Amino acid sequence: MRHSTLTGSWSGAYRYPNGGHETVFNTQIEEAGGAFVGATQEPNEFLDAADTVLYGEIEGHRDGCSVSFTKFYNHGHVRHSIRYEGVADPNLSRIEGRWIVSPEWSGTYFMARDEDGDAVAAEESAEAMIVERR
Numbered sequence: 168m169r170h171s172t173l174t175g176s177w178s179g180a181y182r183y184p185n186g187g188h189e190t191v192f193n194t195q196i197e198e199a200g201g202a203f204v205g206a207t208q209e210p211n212e213f214l215d216a217a218d219t220v221l222y223g224e225i226e227g228h229r230d231g232c233s234v235s236f237t238k239f240y241n242h243g244h245v246r247h248s249i250r251y252e253g254v255a256d257p258n259l260s261r262i263e264g265r266w267i268v269s270p271e272w273s274g275t276y277f278m279a280r281d282e283d284g285d286a287v288a289a290e291e292s293a294e295a296m297i298v299e300r301r
Contacts, residue, residue, distance in 0.1 A: 170259040172198040179278030
């Protein structure tokens with residue numbers, strides 16, 4: 168199915184450099200006029216906190232199939248950002264690209280639009296991973 172915006176629910180994963188660990192995430196996006204905002208959820212794998220889930224916000228822009236956004240984590244006094252650059256397929260149903268913290272620290276990511284029952288399956292998969300880490 169061809170979409171005209173990125174609006175919707177997405178699931179994906181980001182990978183650490185040099186074949187490192189992969190972390191799954193879910194995001195909800197609202198796009199208007201090429202600009203978009205959204206919210207993310209992923210397992211807490213790097214903050215020393217009791218929270219098992221990390222929540223973030225994204226702000227970005229799409230120009231044709233070119234997608235760029237910044238993800239902001241906001242947990243108490245900790246707030247940092249990660250830049251994402253990628254390319255969407257012509258149907259706007261999959262995005263692949265790179266995340267960048269600094270020139271020395273970056274990796275890859277992908278995200279796919281949740282269609283019909285896929286959204287429920289992706290959410291259940293992410294929740295199962297979170298429960299396993301408790």
